[in-house]
Each structure stands twice: as structure tokens, then as C-alpha cells.
Amino acid sequence: MRKGILIILCLSIFFLVGCWDKVEVDQRAFVSSMGIDLNDKDKMNRFIVTYEYPNINAIGKNATEDTKTFVVSTPSSSIFQAGRKFTTSVAFPFYYKHAKVVVLGEDLANEGKLVREIIDELNRDTKINKKIQILVSEGKAIDILRANIKQDQTTDGIIYTALKGTNNASRFIPQTLMEMIKDADYSGVTLVPKIAKRGKEVVISGGCVMKDYQHIAWIGEKESRSLSLINGKTKSDTIDVPYKDSIVSYAITDVSSTKDVRIDEEIIVDIPIKIEGYLQGYIEGDDRTVYDDEVLKDMEKVIEKFMKKEIERTLKLIQDEYNADLIGIGEDLSKFHHRKWNKIKDRWDEIFPEVKFNVSVDAKIRRTGLIK
Amino acid sequence: MEGKNQISNEQIKALLITTVIGVGILSLPSDVAMILDTGGWVAIVISGLLIIPFIIIINELFKMYPGKSFFQIGEEVINPVVFNLFLGIVLLYIVVSLSYGIRVFAEVIKAYLLETTPTEVIIITMLVAISYIARSQIEVVARMAVMIYPIIIGFIIFLVLVNLPHMDYTNIYPIFNINYKGIPKGIFTTFFSYTGYEILILTFHLSEDRDKSLKYSLRGLFTVMGIYLIIFFITLSQYGIFQLKREIWPSIAIVKEVDLPGYFLENLDGIVMAAWVMVVYGTMGPFLYSSGIVLSNVLKTKIHEVFIPFFLPIIYIIALLPDNLVQVDEIIGPTLNYLALTSIFIIPTIIFISAYIKRRKKA
Numbered sequence: 109m110r111k112g113i114l115i116i117l118c119l120s121i122f123f124l125v126g127c128w129d130k131v132e133v134d135q136r137a138f139v140s141s142m143g144i145d146l147n148d149k150d151k152m153n154r155f156i157v158t159y160e161y162p163n164i165n166a167i168g169k170n171a172t173e174d175t176k177t178f179v180v181s182t183p184s185s186s187i188f189q190a191g192r193k194f195t196t197s198v199a200f201p202f203y204y205k206h207a208k209v210v211v212l213g214e215d216l217a218n219e220g221k222l223v224r225e226i227i228d229e230l231n232r233d234t235k236i237n238k239k240i241q242i243l244v245s246e247g248k249a250i251d252i253l254r255a256n257i258k259q260d261q262t263t264d265g266i267i268y269t270a271l272k273g274t275n276n277a278s279r280f281i282p283q284t285l286m287e288m289i290k291d292a293d294y295s296g297v298t299l300v301p302k303i304a305k306r307g308k309e310v311v312i313s314g315g316c317v318m319k320d321y322q323h324i325a326w327i328g329e330k331e332s333r334s335l336s337l338i339n340g341k342t343k344s345d346t347i348d349v350p351y352k353d354s355i356v357s358y359a360i361t362d363v364s365s366t367k368d369v370r371i372d373e374e375i376i377v378d379i380p381i382k383i384e385g386y387l388q389g390y391i392e393g394d395d396r397t398v399y400d401d402e403v404l405k406d407m408e409k410v411i412e413k414f415m416k417k418e419i420e421r422t423l424k425l426i427q428d429e430y431n432a433d434l435i436g437i438g439e440d441l442s443k444f445h446h447r448k449w450n451k452i453k454d455r456w457d458e459i460f461p462e463v464k465f466n467v468s469v470d471a472k473i474r475r476t477g478l479i480k
Numbered sequence: 481m482e483g484k485n486q487i488s489n490e491q492i493k494a495l496l497i498t499t500v501i502g503v504g505i506l507s508l509p510s511d512v513a514m515i516l517d518t519g520g521w522v523a524i525v526i527s528g529l530l531i532i533p534f535i536i537i538i539n540e541l542f543k544m545y546p547g548k549s550f551f552q553i554g555e556e557v558i559n560p561v562v563f564n565l566f567l568g569i570v571l572l573y574i575v576v577s578l579s580y581g582i583r584v585f586a587e588v589i590k591a592y593l594l595e596t597t598p599t600e601v602i603i604i605t606m607l608v609a610i611s612y613i614a615r616s617q618i619e620v621v622a623r624m625a626v627m628i629y630p631i632i633i634g635f636i637i638f639l640v641l642v643n644l645p646h647m648d649y650t651n652i653y654p655i656f657n658i659n660y661k662g663i664p665k666g667i668f669t670t671f672f673s674y675t676g677y678e679i680l681i682l683t684f685h686l687s688e689d690r691d692k693s694l695k696y697s698l699r700g701l702f703t704v705m706g707i708y709l710i711i712f713f714i715t716l717s718q719y720g721i722f723q724l725k726r727e728i729w730p731s732i733a734i735v736k737e738v739d740l741p742g743y744f745l746e747n748l749d750g751i752v753m754a755a756w757v758m759v760v761y762g763t764m765g766p767f768l769y770s771s772g773i774v775l776s777n778v779l780k781t782k783i784h785e786v787f788i789p790f791f792l793p794i795i796y797i798i799a800l801l802p803d804n805l806v807q808v809d810e811i812i813g814p815t816l817n818y819l820a821l822t823s824i825f826i827i828p829t830i831i832f833i834s835a836y837i838k839r840r841k842k843a
Binding site (some may be wrong): 293 | 591592596650651653654657719720722723726733736737
């Protein structure tokens with residue numbers, strides 16, 4: 109009896125080998141960025157899909173190879189179909205769990221239906237992290253990824269590191285897959301940062317306004333900054349304001365903004381924005397000093413006026429030209445004025461341009477730096 | 481056997497919580513959101529409150545016949561043939577419920593953890609594991625529940641903590657936007673998230689302190705309700721109502737939303753799945769145990785262990801009948817709902833009423 113048990117226990121070793129089909133880490137290709145361009149929307153291979161993945165052998169102290177990252181691309185019918193196609197040319201299987209960036213090409217962004225397909229594919233996949241960053245490129249996405257490897261220092265790629273940087277100025281607003289879907293669900297409009305190739309480098313600035321997942325306009329850095337201030341997404345930034353005959357550099361350290369939506373005869377939105385910051389640069393001279401409360405108060409007023417103007421201009425732009433509710437007024441209505449929203453939501457495109465905004469900016473200069 | 485086979489009220493509470501919370505918790509938020517939008521919490525609360533009368537009925541039943549088990553009471557108050565028929569329905573319910581649970585379990589594991597492992601292997605492994613606990617006495621099952629209970633609480637606390645930094649709590653509004661017509665349907669859906677409370681039928685008469693059992697089991701029920709509400713609000717505020725409706729298993733998927741500074745906390749689904757396997761184990765073990773107990777009572781034997789292996793192939797076959805997850809939810813799901821309605825709500829009530837009438841006649 110005992111021997112029998114012993115034999116059975118010994119036999120169980122064969123079933124306990126554990127990692128049956130394990131793959132060593134250097135035998136895997138971890139896709140870090142993906143780029144998708146439009147190929148031909150009538151053909152089966154509608155997209156040109158580009159993968160960027162780090163060369164595991166070139167990482168660490170005892171790196172055996174020089175090339176830091178590889179970029180491969182192929183015409184394909186979907187993002188993951190491309191991964192299958194690459195098996196003919198790339199030795200290792202692809203893993204998507206650490207994919208961080210998706211760049212959509214400009215041509216593709218103009219096709220709302222195809223973008224939606226891509227978003228669905230990413231949303232459905234079990235491996236893709238839903239916090240993956242989405243960008244739209246000026247020109248082809250493949251050029252961006254090719255340029256990216258030249259200035260690559262980290263395994264995640266410059267794009268992701270730049271997007272995640274905590275002290276990025278609000279030249280662009282990073283957009284994740286899930287946030288993008290949420291925005292599109294609630295208001296049909298979303299803002300995705302724009303990436304472009306300038307010379308040999310890639311630059312992320314401004315944004316791409318997408319309505320129903322379709323690119324409708326580019327916006328610049330200033331508009332992006334205003335939207336970021338309204339939505340309270342600015343973490344830090346520096347604003348240059350003309351003051352008297354020179355320029356004051358005002359560094360923002362903290363922003364808090366709210367949106368109060370009121371419905372009377374028409375929809376009125378109060379946007380009070382509170383900004384705190386310090387003085388970054390100003391000309392020092394005999395007749396002028398900033399170590400004077402009156403001067404600071406005066407400067408604050410000028411800054412407030414300047415920013416208010418900029419924000420109001422941006423609001424006018426998104427209302428009249430793009431008719432894109434990028435600041436979530438519709439979302440706010442659907443949450444806090446549900447009954448009224450149900451009545452007007454079908455006509456929201458007509459109503460949004462009529463919304464009245466009351467912007468008030470309250471800027472405080474808390475510190476003047478080390479000199480008077 | 482009777483003398484030693486006693487369990488404490490704390491164990492009853494833990495058993496109730498672990499048995500009720502199972503595979504349903506993964507899809508519950510999206511199921512109620514489909515019907516009631518952001519007002520889904522109402523259905524969770526109402527159906528939780530609706531369970532209370534049934535728990536009281538079970539409690540009263542055992543009060544009338546102190547020291548007797550449910551089966552002894554049943555045979556005393558109604559025709560034994562009818563009672564055995566009832567037990568047959570109950571058995572069917574337990575088996576279908578186990579099959580449903582184990583199939584969903586296998587699908588989730590396959591989607592998130594073991595892509596290449598065949599469904600059959602996952603199912604067989606889990607069945608063998610739960611048959612071990614099911615062959616034990618109720619006291620052992622209850623001890624297992626006490627061990628798993630902190631895991632469930634830890635799982636919930638973990639979900640709350642990792643989701644807090646990125647949550648947008650305004651997504652839960654409009655909180656009082658309740659579609660009154662949808663409420664019955666919503667309750668019908670959430671009601672079955674509370675199945676498993678019938679484990680009380682097997683435990684109440686074994687309690688060490690009978691007077692306080694009701695209090696403890698109600699406390700357990702409110703814990704379950706609280707956990708469901710927390711999960712609903714967390715998934716809702718993390719996803720927003722539209723994406724919540726889209727997700728199949730929002731409660732697991734939200735950990736993929738977690739993105740804390742520093743790389744080590746990313747793609748947490750593995751950790752959560754590990755905890756969740758224990759949660760499912762805590763549901764299936766008592767269920768399989770009760771199937772053995774019921775069959776042993778139908779056949780009038782004192783041991784239930786020998787019947788457990790007999791159920792395994794049946795559960796396995798039913799679990800593999802549907803072609804895909806959609807079929808599981810469309811065919812087995814409603815069948816299970818009706819079986820549950822009969823066997824854990826109607827049958828105990830019938831027995832209670834007959835017992836009550838019989839008492840009256842005697843008096």
C-alpha cells in the first residue's frame with residue numbers, strides 16, 4: 109500500500125513540471141508603441157501597422173547589441189493581425205501587455221469609422237492596458253515612430269516619457285484610451301494630443317479635435333493651454349504676459365477650476381479659475397521693483413486680463429468654429445441636470461454654440477523669487 | 481457526530497458571505513447598469529432587503545422544531561414523496577448552479593490568466609479541488625469560510641485603494657435617476673446575486689448559540705450588500721455609465737485601469753484573479769457540500785462523502801454544454817434563475833407554511 113502511494117507520488121512529478129510553455133524574457137518582443145496609418149480603405153489590408161519594440165539584448169550593463177529599438181511595419185487588416193504577419197520576419201512572438209503608446213496617422217484620423225474599429229479592437233483585447241496613450245500624428249505615424257528611435261533613450265520611448273512627465277507644460281493634454289472612450293460616450297468629442305515631426309525630432313504639441321472619432325480640426329498650444337486650465341488639468345506651466353514695456357514670466361504652480369452650469373432661459377456656465385504661482389522673470393532696475401504689493405497687484409490684474417482673453421478666445425473657437433464640446437458641458441448637464449438634458453441632448457449640436465460663458469480668472473503671485 | 485458537529489455564529493456569518501459572493505460579483509455592476517443605468521444601486525439594496533424575510537422564515541422554521549435538521553422537519557410536515565420531489569429540484573438547482581459557476585470561472589481564467597490552457601483542464605482542476613472540501617464535515621467547511629472571509633474583505637479594500645486616485649466620482653450622478661419601470665427587472669437580476677444564502681438551511685440547527693444566529697446572518701447579509709454597493713459605485717465611477725454597460729466583467733477589468741506612479745503597480749489583474757479564485761472556491765465548496773448532503777438525505781444515509789464524486793461528471797458535462805459564454809448567459813442563466821426561485825425561495829416558504837399550519841392544528 110505504502111509503496112503504491114509512493115509510486116503515485118513519484119509519477120505526479122511528470123504533471124508538476126510547471127511552466128509548460130514558458131517563454132524567456134529575451135525571447136519575447138514587447139511592443140512599446142504602435143502606429144497605424146491608412147493604406148487603402150477599400151482593400152482588405154486597410155491599415156499600415158507599425159510596431160516599435162525595444163531590443164532586450166541592448167538593455168542593461170552587459171548589453172550585447174547596439175540597436176536599442178526595432179521598428180517593423182506591414183499592411184494589415186487590423187492591429188493584431190499585423191502581429192501575426194510579422195511572424196514571418198520577426199523571430200520572437202509579440203507581447204502587448206506593456207504597450208504604452210498608439211499613434212494614429214492623419215489620413216486614418218480623417219476616417220471616423222476606421223478609428224472606431226481600432227478603438228474597439230484595443231478596448232476588447234484582454235492584454236492591452238486601457239491606460240494606453242493615444243496620439244494623432246501630423247503626417248504618417250510610421251515616420252513618427254522611425255524618428256522616435258533616433259532620439260530614444262528609454263525603453264518606453266521618448267513619446268511615452270514625454271507624455272507622462274509630471275512637469276510637462278500644458279502644451280498638450282495627454283489622452284488615454286479609456287478617457288477617450290469616456291469623452292466620446294458623454295459628449296461625442298474628444299481631444300487627442302498632436303505629434304509631429306520637426307526636422308529629425310518628434311514634437312508633441314497642441315491637439316487634434318475628434319468628433320465621433322473623426323478628426324475635424326487641429327488646435328494650437330495656446331488653445332490647448334486654455335482648455336487645460338478650464339478642465340483643471342494643468343499641473344505646471346509658465347505664461348509670458350506683456351507688462352508695461354517688458355514681459356513678465358509667470359510660473360503656475362497650482363490651478364483649481366470649476367464649472368457651474370445654470371439653466372434659466374438659456375444655459376449659462378460660470379468658470380471661475382484660481383491660479384497660484386510665482387514670478388519667474390522680469391527686468392530689475394532702479395526705478396522698478398516687484399517687492400511692492402501694489403506692483404504685484406497690478407501685475408496680477410494684467411495676468412488675469414491676459415488669460416481671460418485667451419480663454420474666451422478659445423471658447424469662442426470651439427463654440428463657433430468647431431462646435432465641439434471639449435470642456436464637458438454636456439457631460440455636466442447629463443449628470444446634474446438629467447431631466448433637462450434628456451430633452452435637449454438630441455439638439456446639443458445646435459445648443460452648444462449658444463451657451464453663455466462667464467470666465468473669471470483669479471491669479472495670485474505668491475512668491476517673487478530670490479531677488480526684489 | 482452530532483455533538484461535535486457544531487459551528488459558531490461567527491462561522492455562520494463567514495459561510496454566508498463566502499457562499500453568496502461568487503462568480504456573480506464580476507458581472508453584477510454591468511448587469512444592473514444595463515437595466516437601471518446609474519440608479520442600479522436601488523436594485524441591489526431592494527433585493528438585499530427582500531432576502532431578509534426568507535432568512536427570518538428559515539429561522540422561525542428551526543425555532544418551531546429545535547434541534548432538528550431541515551430534512552427531518554420537511555419529512556415531518558409534508559408528504560415524504562412530495563418532499564423528496566422538492567429535494568430533487570433542489571439537487572438540480574445546485575448542480576446547474578455549480579455548472580454555471582464553474583463555466584464562467586473557466587472563461588474568466590482563460591481570458592485573463594491561462595490563455596492556452598483548455599477549458600476542460602481548468603474545470604477539472606477546480607472540480608477536484610472543491611470536491612476535497614465538499615467531502616468534509618460542515619464544521620470544516622465553515623472553518624474554510626472563516627479563512628476566506630478576510631480574503632474577500634481584503635480584495636474589496638484593495639480594489640478601493642488602488643482605484644481611489646484616478647476615480648471620477650461625478651460619474652455616479654445622476655444618482656436618483658431611477659427608471660421605475662425597470663426596477664422589477666433589475667431586482668430579478670440582482671436577486672440571484674444573493675443566492676447561496678440557503679446555506680443557512682444546513683447550518684442554523686447546528687449553531688452553538690441559536691438565539692443569536694439570526695442576528696449574525698443578517699449582519700452577513702448586510703456585509704454582502706455593502707460589498708455589492710461598493711463594487712457597483714467603484715466600477716461606475718471608474719468607467720462612467722456607457723463603458724460600464726459595455727464591459728462583461730467590470731469588477732476585474734477595473735484593475736487594468738490602475739496606473740499608479742512607479743512601475744511595479746501595473747497590470748494588476750493577476751493578483752486580483754488569484755484572490756478571486758479563492759472567492760469562487762468559497763462559493764463552490766459549500767455548494768458541492770450541500771449537494772452531497774441533500775442526496776444523502778434523499779437516500780437516507782448518514783454519510784455524504786461518497787456522493788460527491790458522483791456529481792463531478794454531471795457538473796462537468798453541463799458546464800461544457802454551451803458553445804460559448806453568450807450561450808451560458810442566455811440559456812443556463814435564466815434556467816438557473818427559475819430553479820433558484822423554486823428551490824430556495826418557494827420550497828422553504830411552502831415548508832414553513834405547512835409547518836405553521838400543522839402547529840396550529842395541534843394546538
